[in-house]
Structures are given as C-alpha cells and as structure tokens.
Amino acid sequence: MVDFTERYSRQIRFQPIGKEGQQMLSAARVAIVGLGALGTVLSSQLARAGVGYLRLIDRDVIEVSNLQRQLLYTEQDAEAGRAKAEAAAEALVKANSQIQIEPVLTDVTAVNAEELLGDVDVIVDGTDNLQVRYLINDVAVKHGIPWSYGGAVSSYGTTVFIEPGQTPCLVCLFGADDGSAGHDTCDTVGVLAPIVSMIASMQVAEIIKFLTGNRQALKREITYVDIWQNEFRSLRLGTPKEECICCQKRQFLSLQHKDEGLVVSFCGRQTIQIKPQGKLNVSLAILAERLKALGRVQANRNLLRFETSDCTISLFADGRALIHGVDDIWEAKRIYAQYIGL
Incomplete structure (x- = not known):
C-alpha cells in the first residue's frame, strides 16, 4: 500500500492544504452526477486528489463518439457499450x-434525488441536463449542501460554486425551471475537449478549497470562458434574492415532480430511454440466455447489451433500457416489448 504522505506529498506541500487539509479531503464525501466529458475529468481529479468517497451517478453507456473528450474510457469500453459509471469506477x-x-447506474429523478445526493459534503454537476441541475439545486438548498455547477459545449463553458445561505441558488440566478429543454448540446453544436478540461478543473479547484476549509479563497463568481474567441469573463454573485421561491421561500418544485416518465429521447443521439414503472421480473443472466438465440449478447450483473441487425439495446438491472438507432418513441416501445416485455 502506498504511504498516505508520499501519495499526496505534492498536494500536502501546498501550504493552504497541508497535511490537515489532506486529511479533510480523505474524510470528505462527494457525489458526481454525470460521467461524460465533465464528469470523467472531475472524477479523475477528485480521486487523485484523495477525496475519500466518490459516488458516481450516470444513466448512459459508452459510445465511440465519447472518446474524443471523455478521458476515462477506451475503445474496448465503447465496443462493449459499457455503462459509464461502472467503467469510470x-x-x-x-x-x-x-x-x-x-458507481450508481441510474437517472437522478425527483424520486431518488435526495437518497442519492443528500448524504454528501459536496454535489458536483457533470450533466448537460437542465432539469437534473434544478433537482440538484433543490436537494442542495433543502439539505444545506454546497454544489458545483459546470457546463461546457462548443468552445465555451460556465461554472459557479453555489453554497446555500451564502450565495444565490440556481433559481436566484436563472429563474425557476419552466420545463423548457431548448439549449445547445454537444450533439447539436459539438464540443472541444480543452474547454471541458478547463471548466472541470475550475470546478475541482473550488471543491478542494471548500473541502479543505479554505472558504475565504472561494471565487464567489460565475465564470465564463470561450477558448476559441479568447474570452474570459466573471460576474460577482452577490447575495440570495429575497423573493427566491427556492432558497428563501423553500419551495422545492423540482422535487415535487414525482413522475419519473416512461420515455426520454436523447437529443441528437438516435437513442430513446424506456423506463417501466416496475422492475424486471427476471435476472439479466436469465434474460441473456433467452436472447442468445436472437442476437449478440454481452452481460454482467449491472448491464445487458443485446444487438441484432435491426437494433441495439442496453438494458440495466432495474429494467431501464436504452434503445439505440431509433428516434421514434413508438418504435422504441415496440422493440422493448418484443425483446424484454412491457
């Protein structure tokens, strides 16, 4: 086993952290939501920094288009269609x-958000989903947990460290979630890997400041960077808004939406998620045996990958499935019913 002091010696030698700060990192608990581009950089840096407990939450599987920027994965992972959270761990x-x-292979929803995020010291945003960010914000405010917002797309990105009671919350900054889904994504406008690493590194720096007790060094600003246009801007946060329905009136609207939704379309991906209300009534191992005669099957205790000439299915142990290669909801439902049962 590598000696604690030797492993983190270069970080310990940094005076604001020292051995005491390193021990604080070792005792810290962090949840990362999303193990894509941002999440892989975030989790790698936090793990190497010595954060004692990391919960890695992601609903997706690895595809070859991820490899340009999602640093923890390999060609073999993409070929096997492995679950991101599992491969990252x-x-x-x-x-x-x-x-x-x-590793937790699931969506973050109003049903499970508090269970997944309510028992950590910091919540980290590595997702590109606005609705999930509002869920994170609700849990963070309700339980008094700081969280790190991060987003990167095209050549630009934004980050801010939100500390309930000390800074404005997400609702203060951007208004309440109105259910809209229209925004740029990596699938629609692309993304450069350097902006991902920059934003994630800024997030990690603020997280380490907080976890090592260096709160006076926190930036307390929204930071915007565009590496193509050579822009770097910051906006001072100020104080929470007196009329904020979330952090002042403590109305947690996102947590009230308990309908998890049966179908979710992944923008630009030709992938549709089917999420039944109940759980699978058979194990993945038993189902794998049934499907072997119909196509190629790869399976472990968390994920079954089934491929035919017409479709590919990534099936998780809770019954949730990603139907790849289709953009029609009814066709996705038909495929799920045909091979899995609905």
Whole structure:
C-alpha cells in the first residue's frame, strides 16, 4: 500500500492544504452526477486528489463518439457499450485504490434525488441536463449542501460554486425551471475537449478549497470562458434574492415532480430511454440466455447489451433500457416489448 504522505506529498506541500487539509479531503464525501466529458475529468481529479468517497451517478453507456473528450474510457469500453459509471469506477480504482468509489447506474429523478445526493459534503454537476441541475439545486438548498455547477459545449463553458445561505441558488440566478429543454448540446453544436478540461478543473479547484476549509479563497463568481474567441469573463454573485421561491421561500418544485416518465429521447443521439414503472421480473443472466438465440449478447450483473441487425439495446438491472438507432418513441416501445416485455 502506498504511504498516505508520499501519495499526496505534492498536494500536502501546498501550504493552504497541508497535511490537515489532506486529511479533510480523505474524510470528505462527494457525489458526481454525470460521467461524460465533465464528469470523467472531475472524477479523475477528485480521486487523485484523495477525496475519500466518490459516488458516481450516470444513466448512459459508452459510445465511440465519447472518446474524443471523455478521458476515462477506451475503445474496448465503447465496443462493449459499457455503462459509464461502472467503467469510470474501474478506471479510478486503478488510479487510487485507497478511496471508496460507488458507481450508481441510474437517472437522478425527483424520486431518488435526495437518497442519492443528500448524504454528501459536496454535489458536483457533470450533466448537460437542465432539469437534473434544478433537482440538484433543490436537494442542495433543502439539505444545506454546497454544489458545483459546470457546463461546457462548443468552445465555451460556465461554472459557479453555489453554497446555500451564502450565495444565490440556481433559481436566484436563472429563474425557476419552466420545463423548457431548448439549449445547445454537444450533439447539436459539438464540443472541444480543452474547454471541458478547463471548466472541470475550475470546478475541482473550488471543491478542494471548500473541502479543505479554505472558504475565504472561494471565487464567489460565475465564470465564463470561450477558448476559441479568447474570452474570459466573471460576474460577482452577490447575495440570495429575497423573493427566491427556492432558497428563501423553500419551495422545492423540482422535487415535487414525482413522475419519473416512461420515455426520454436523447437529443441528437438516435437513442430513446424506456423506463417501466416496475422492475424486471427476471435476472439479466436469465434474460441473456433467452436472447442468445436472437442476437449478440454481452452481460454482467449491472448491464445487458443485446444487438441484432435491426437494433441495439442496453438494458440495466432495474429494467431501464436504452434503445439505440431509433428516434421514434413508438418504435422504441415496440422493440422493448418484443425483446424484454412491457
């Protein structure tokens, strides 16, 4: 086993952290939502920094188009269609076997958000989903947990560290979630890997400041960077808005929407998620045996990958499935019913 002081010696030598700060990192618990471009950089840096417990939450599987910017994954992972959270955890254990890493292969929804996010010291946003960010904000404010907002697309990105009671919350900054879904994504306008690493690194810097007790060094600003246009701008946060329905009136609207939704279309991906109300009534191993005669099957205890000439299905242990190669909801439902049952 690698000696604690030796492993983190260069970080300990940084005076604002020192050995006491490093021990605080080792005792810290962090949840990362999304293990895509931002999430892989975030989790790698936090694991290597020695954060003692990381919960990695992601609903997706690895595709070859991810490899340009999602640094923890390999061609073999993409070929196998592995679950991101599972593959990320495996890679991180190889980098630091002395911390606890918990992969969670699921959506963050109003039903499970408090269970997944309510018992950590910091929540980290690695998602590109606005509705999930409002869920994170609700949990953070309700439980008094700081969280790091980050977004990167095209050549630009934004980040801010939100501390309930000390800074405005997401609703203060951007208004309440109105249910709209129209915004640029990596699938629609692309993304450069350097902006991902820059935004994620800024997020990690603020998280480490907070977890090591260096709150006076926190930026307290929204930071915007465009590496193509050579822009770097910051806007001072100020104080929470007196009329904010979330952090002042404590109305947690996102957490009230308990309908998880049966179908979700992944923008630009030709992938549709089917999420039944009940759980699978058979194990993945049993289902894999049934499907072997119909196509190519790869399976472990968390994920089954089934491929035919017409479709590809990534099926999770809770019954949730990603139907790849289709953009019609009814066709996705038909495929799920045909091979899995609905």
